[in-house]
Amino acid sequence: MRTLPLLPLALALGACTVGPNYAGPPKTLSGAPGHAGFKRGGQVAVATAPVVAAWWTQLNDAVLTDLETRALAANPNIAVAQARLRQARSSLRLERANQAPSANASATYLHARLPGIDLGNAAGDTQTGGGGDASAVDFYNLGFDASWEVDLFGGRRRSVEAARAQAQAAEANVADAQVSLTAEVAQAYVNLRDRQRRIALSRQSATMQQQMLALTRQRFDRGAASALDVERLQGQVEATNGQIVPLQAELESYLNALAVLVGEEPGSLDVMLTTAKPVPLPPAVVAVGDATALLQRRPDIRAAERQLAQRTAQVGVADAARFPRLNILGLIGLGGTQLSDISPDKLVAVAAPMLQWNFLDFGRNRARINQAEGQRDEAEAQYRGSVLTALRDAEDALSRFGHRRETVASLMRSKASADRAASLMQQRFRAGTATLIDTLDAERTRVAADQNLSSGTAGLTSDFVALQKALGLGWSA
Template sequence: MRKTLTLLAPMALLAGCMSGPDYAGPPQLATAAGNAFVRAGPEIDPFAPIAGDWWTLLGDPVLNELEARALVGNPGVAAARARIEQARASLRQERANRLPAVAAQATAVQANIPGLDIGSGPPPGSPGAPADTEEQDSLSVYNVGLNANWEIDFAGGQARRVEAINAQAAASVANAEDAKVQLAAEIARAYVSLREAQGRLELVQRERDLQQQILELTYQRYTQGALALFPVGNANAELELLKSQIAEAQADIDVFKDTLAVLTGEAPGALDGLLAAQAEIPLPPERVAVGDPAALIARRPDVRAAERMLAAANARIGVAEAARFPKISFMGILGLGGSEPDDILDPGNLSAIALPRLQWNLLDSGRTAASIDQAESARDEAEARYLEVVLGALRDAEQSLARFGQQRANVAALAQISRQADTAAELNEQRRAAGVISQGELDTSIRKREQARANLDRAIAAMTNGWIAIQKSLGLGWVELSRDNRTSVEPAPVDRKSVMKPEQS
């Protein structure tokens, strides 16, 4: 017993070791402005944003419905969930590999091998020896029992393998969350573009009607000899251009409807009824909460996925280094049997075999060292990839903040131009009623008003899409809660006039 304990003591000490370096976390990256975004304008608040369902701040129930449908029906989200289940199953499988495996077995062996001579009786020819030596060439074995296999993880290689697969599973979860972030932003952008196209179609149709009147009035003056033919041609060219813009707007509407249908897991055309009614372009809230760069790095799913892949690569170094140490495995067999079929029913024929095995690669011509170098290089690559993803995330946030500030200024300027065009059209209507100007001049003024409104709508759509880009760059998306714990997020009221004030640009 004392000798056995002496042999097992160093094995126990070795079993407590873990090969490879312990994971110390991702590298830290200092931002230029410390705990604030460099490009944040006066409309940006440093408060933490809501973690999910950010689109409810736009206050559009149809958009909320589309986002809810996409979470359930989008094939990409379903595929991401399936990848998570695959990763979790791999983790369960690897954990199970560390435990002993027991299997039932039943064996029947019939062999006739000339010259085998497995007899245990007297030699042939001696008294009592069998006369027919063919019996000594036959072998019959019957056995029913259990066998077990177990490899002891002395160097921690299996534990490091489980650590790596666990990190990969966490990366799969983060990748699925990133897919949902991308999907939520894509739906919101397509919806805003749809509303802009619908409003553009209505405005261009009104411009077409006005231009038709201008063409008719111009042609009348031409027939009266008051104008040359050239202005008639120009008026007709303007009308044809507006007709082409109507066709373009209608095509854009159909494209965005089909895009939204596919993003929600429906066939093209399935959402035409839901999206047929025209609505205003949703406006972002007056103030935008973004938090700080450190919170962005901790929140963004793609950053978390890159960090988990770095942890997995670090654990694989331990898997490679474990090959340097000896491996000890045990195989055990326990069963009933003998040379006759009835022997498997006799408890007295119990057989037990224990087969310990020691394997140590003393000379592998540098294979293990090369494997370790490869794992370390993979860890370095994962670390560089992590830094690349973090820098890309910070770039996305800073650029979206800079563009959003410019887009707000653009909306404020175009809102002022639109108000001036409205005032000019109202004055011209009064002048036309007083007979000071012609109907053609009034129609031209009204056309300029419609064009100014169309330009403002495009700017509003760009500003809302800029706000959506901020939410995407912050890594915001869905928060999946149970039905009993789901809480509604009340959107903040949005004042369209306050968003367009020049002093807020």
């Protein structure tokens, strides 16, 4: 056909792609010495690259590991992120398919009764009705049509590029949801174990205070203690019992939270988690790597970078709309008023190239390009903000983790001192040089020091969890 010589020209023009080429994310780290690492690692962090894996296994708690596994498999938020990923991948396949021609096949049979028209022998049989002559006609047709928009200036290719970046951003969002989920499960688990320990210690303290109150009342009955002493101890007992009630409410709240996080109804984990266990402790040294690796590791940064690539490609999509569009249409048909007309000698073939160019749009395309460029600039600013936020999160988490270790060390020394004081008071009591009330008071101080240490230990593990989240660990490469 005469249109065939147009195809090489169309294919040659199709190699042209307008719009900016994505050259990677903007530089965000300073080249000054020391900016490649973290400032506040201290003695608790090393620059060794962390293992991108199940970081929670470093806490050596089988129950926590089981909860994390169940949460990753059944949490609704993960399912939502994975569904969005499937949508983005389907959009990419759709954009790729849009580059190919579209074709349709059809088969048609038409029977018409036309009153008052005499088609003669070619029309088939002629019928005579009460209102005049009428003719019936049959029509048979087999057809095939195809259309193809030649991607002259790369608009379709830019659309595929944008869809690919969107799918990759969705993959990063799945990983980001996994990081957030695993951190949330670990935080809830640590808080649960902390509340169990604090409730047990509060009950011990209440028991000792109750014993002290009973002894003080005996002394009051003998005239050896005042009513003020009795009331003061009674207030301490009530205050301690009052502290247990909100702790119990928090304990039940964390049980419900963990059940929902693993994708089950509240109360389903009560039997599994009722038995108290100590708060899991983090390792002595934590591998954090450097800031450059952090930018490649955190899923939210990867998602922001892919969104920047998507917006850059969409500038090319808008730019390509300014130029002419070439569509090639083709039609092949067989048919006639008889079945015998469907034969190769009755073939009808039509090929029609159609060139469209909306050159007089009064600035509409230019406005669309400016809009796309503004969206790209917004995505670039968001990427820079994500990087700075990630670096701040990592620095803050390292600082809190390091200082919390110092606090826990101080609390351990305080508890050791309280233990020695309680032991010495017991020795004096057995020797008859100290009263039972003094001994119980020293024991109460020891329990209070144990409570403070338990709270500090839980805070240390929580800071470790926050550090792992800030480093973006837990995702699969």
